[in-house]
Amino acid sequence: MKNYVKLFLVTAMAVMLVALTACSSNNGGSDNAANATNSADTADTANAGGEADAGDAANAPSDEPKPELKRLGIWQNEDYNTYPVAKMLEEKTGYKVKYDMLPQDKYAEKQNLIMSSGEPYDLVTTFSDMAIYSDYAQKGALVDLLPLIDKYGPNIKTAISQQSMDALKVDGKLYAIPTAVTYEVNNSILIRTDWLDKLGLQMPTTTDELTAVLKAFKDKDPGGNGDQDVPLTIRGDLPMLDNIVGAFGMPNTWNDVDGQLVPRVLDPAYKDYITYMSDLYKQGLLDKEFVVNKDATAKEKFSSGKAGAIIVHWADIPTISDAITKSVPDAKFAFVPALKGPAGKAGFAANAGFDRLTFIPKASKHPEDAIKWINASLDPETFKDLAIGEEGKHYTEENGAYMPILPIFNDERNLANNYMAGTDETNYPIYWQARVHKSPVMFEAFDFLNNKQPAEVKIQNKLGLAPYMPEYAKNNQQLETMVGDYTIKLIAGAESLSGLEAFQAKYKAAGEEASAKEINAWYATTTK
Amino acid sequence: MRGKKIGDYALDSVIYICLTLMGLATLLPFANVLSKSISEEWAIVAGKVGIIPVGFQLDTMRFVVTSSQFLHALFISALVAVIGTLASLLVTAMTAYPLSKRELPGTGALIVLFIFTMMFNGGIIPNYLLIRQLDLINNLGSLILPALVSVFNMLVVKSYFESLPPSLEESAKLEGARNYTILFRIILPLSGPVLATIGLFYAVYYWNDYFNPMLYINSSSLKPLQLYLQDIVMNADTSSALSADDLMNVPAEGVRSATVIASTIPILLVYPFLQKYFIKGVLIGSVKG
Incomplete structure (x- = not known):
């Protein structure tokens, strides 16, 4: 036994020694490696300059064989390499691209792993996350694109607006090509219009009318479900109800109050919103079980005809419509327009900013070719083909609107947005509506929210185009969770508004103060 | 069961009914x-x-099982499970055999080193860097090599080898057999039960493994079934973060369910035949002869 203990100690020490030396030599190694890459980088840029000069001198597209590019994309349900778009792009750009994709779950971890290990991808397209993006940029993991764009990217310059480029600059340099969002309004209250008709009610236009309508839904049982009716159902993790929260003047997470951006919980209107919502809850007009509702539970209640109203994204409409017309054949529904609150305010949160970012990692072996590829993909004709396909085959044009030809559009262009590295910012929102036209019910809902609502109720999220702000990026998510949990408790009556000041103090200390300082310093520069 | 009273039968049936329910x-x-x-x-x-x-x-089901991605992932999983299990068995047995010879110098120290790896390891990033340096990213080798020897399984095999009578080997040596002959012609044929058991452990590990492929495989043509399944099923929970384009392309709940069922079927089919080894396996090596 004694022998064993001794043996173990000796081995343990030996192992530790080995580990220590390994660690120190490792450090040295990585330093050397870093130096090596640095010098390699300078060599590369020198080379690049040389090549470019040669190219300029020849003043012709070089005939040398184009290298195969490696691109990393986000997860999609089909293999990037075999999806028809890949072949089309290969033919049009002349570049063969080998696509890999991130997993659906924990994509950020995997992406960090790939970026930090220096995997030689030429293009990485991922969700727009300013915190991650600027982290990479500041750590020197990305290639500065401005000089490359100047040299090889005339199409990029015309396609991407200066505003978008400015929003992505980190220390004056641009490291990513953005894919801008294509529409403004996401969600509203979807209401059963056949219930309204049955009760002889009008579509509500103010929050008071909404209360009255929900009350009638509860008392008069238009659905014939007895006391099982749920007037308004929502999912438990979104206590800031789109449209209603806008009626209290707080459509976005940070709203302009007297020239300063203020988060909802510090907004003077927050109290009024909570009073209104908890009143709905107390009267049984808001789903009693909303706290435990998941997305699917809420949709289930609406689709089975038990709920009179629900808050959903317009893109969810086809699924819901299909389900509800089968289970309740005479059901009709429509989005509620922007409701006016007690103070006369109304509004939807309007998207601003980016959907995806594409960048070129330092580890890329062909940064110039990557930019050339992006440039080629943004050639107006190529981009149109990428977005909606060929006329007559994938789409038809009707009165300036593009209508998809089904099912080939679904089979060959549904996932096309994953292949984009930047978009033609003037035309893409129009092309893109072809996707919404895939389902007439969906288009109607989309059209109502985005095209038919007056511009003044679409209140842009000011922070959508804000540059990277370290404090805000660091604290935002945690602060949002704090407010979300607190708001749910307030609405459900587990907390009372008398504790609001204490919470606000805690909230400020948890990082709001630092974020607000940063945000408003930037905001002051934009409103000048 | 003589001497049982009616009350006992009644109690028994109540218990059985409860347990069945x-x-x-x-x-x-x-x-x-x-x-x-x-x-x-x-x-x-x-x-x-x-x-x-x-x-x-049955259209959803048909759609899922005829989807080329599903079939491909199934093929990759089966390939990794078969090759991985065979390789693991071979290497584990060849590691365990010399370590089972107490009279060899240094076996104790080696075993301590092996056990050390059960408790400590480098963590994800060093492992990832190692695999990358070995050029195994996007290579099925990255799914097999890191799991080639499970120390626990190796110790089970080792104690089984130790329980075999040493006189067997001595007589073989007298006949002029060398070490490899002894291992492959005498020891391994006698170790059927333990090999079946740990083979099963390995096979289940390789089949169910999703973590290694998640880290090391980026190419969609090399994704095993578990990863494919995870990608499809996880889709449901992230919908709040998705843009409209992604929302429009989310696989339907029915497709997700059908994928889960379809990927469970292969292991369900094999399980009933293998279950007895699982139970046996727990006992192997627990009592030394």
Whole structure:
């Protein structure tokens, strides 16, 4: 036994020694490696300059064989390499691209792993996350694109607006090509219009009318479900109800109050919103079980005809419509327009900013070719083909609107947005509506929210185009969770508004103060 | 069971009925997924599908099992499981055999080193860097090599080898057999039970492994079934972060359920035949002869 203990100690020490030396030599190694890459980088840029000069001198597209590019994309349900778009792009750009994709779950971890290990991808397209993006940029993991764009990217310059480029600059340099969002309004209250008709009610236009309508839904049982009716159902993790929260003047997470951006919980209107919502809850007009509702539970209640109203994204409409017309054949529904609150305010949160970012990692072996590829993909004709396909085959044009030809559009262009590295910012929102036209019910809902609502109720999220702000990026998510949990408790009556000041103090200390300082310093520069 | 009274029978049947019901209750979630996979999508969304399918149809199932990605992932999983299990068995046995010879110098120290790796390891990033340096990223080797020897399984095999009578080897040596001959012609044929058991452990490990492929495989043509399944199923929970384009392309609940069912079937088919080894395996090596 004694022998064993001794043996173990000796081995343990030996192992530790080995580990220590390994660690120190490792450090040295990585330093050397870093130096090596640095010098390699300078060599590369020198080379690049040389090549470019040669190219300029020849003043012709070089005939040398184009290298195969490696691109990393986000997860999609089909293999990037075999999806028809890949072949089309290969033919049009002349570049063969080998696509890999991130997993659906924990994509950020995997992406960090790939970026930090220096995997030689030429293009990485991922969700727009300013915190991650600027982290990479500041750590020197990305290639500065401005000089490359100047040299090889005339199409990029015309396609991407200066505003978008400015929003992505980190220390004056641009490291990513953005894919801008294509529409403004996401969600509203979807209401059963056949219930309204049955009760002889009008579509509500103010929050008071909404209360009255929900009350009638509860008392008069238009659905014939007895006391099982749920007037308004929502999912438990979104206590800031789109449209209603806008009626209290707080459509976005940070709203302009007297020239300063203020988060909802510090907004003077927050109290009024909570009073209104908890009143709905107390009267049984808001789903009693909303706290435990998941997305699917809420949709289930609406689709089975038990709920009179629900808050959903317009893109969810086809699924819901299909389900509800089968289970309740005479059901009709429509989005509620922007409701006016007690103070006369109304509004939807309007998207601003980016959907995806594409960048070129330092580890890329062909940064110039990557930019050339992006440039080629943004050639107006190529981009149109990428977005909606060929006329007559994938789409038809009707009165300036593009209508998809089904099912080939679904089979060959549904996932096309994953292949984009930047978009033609003037035309893409129009092309893109072809996707919404895939389902007439969906288009109607989309059209109502985005095209038919007056511009003044679409209140842009000011922070959508804000540059990277370290404090805000660091604290935002945690602060949002704090407010979300607190708001749910307030609405459900587990907390009372008398504790609001204490919470606000805690909230400020948890990082709001630092974020607000940063945000408003930037905001002051934009409103000048 | 002579001497039992009627009361005993009554009690027994109550117990049996309770146990049966509890056993069946564990099947409920599975039954729910199964019935979703063969129901119409609208009924699933409206929450009408419990255990009994509503609007029976097999199109979703057919769509899933004929999808080339699914079949490909199934093939990759089977390939990794078969090759991995065979390689693991071979290497484990060849590691365990010399370590089972107490009279060899240094075996104790080696075993301590092996056990050390059970408790400590480098962590994800060093492992990833190692695999990258070995040029195994996007290579099926990255799914097999890191799991080639499980120390626990190796120790089980080692103690089994130790329980074999040493006189067997001595007589073989007298006949002029060398070490390899002894291992492959005498020891391994006698180790059927333990090899079957740890082979099963390895096979289940390789089949179920999703973590290694998640880290090391980026190419969609090399994704094993578990990763494919995870990608499809996880889709549901992230919907709040998705843009409209992604929302429009989310696979339907029915497709997700059908994928879960389809990927469970292969292991379900094999399980009943292998279960006895699992139970046996727990006992192997626990009593030294």
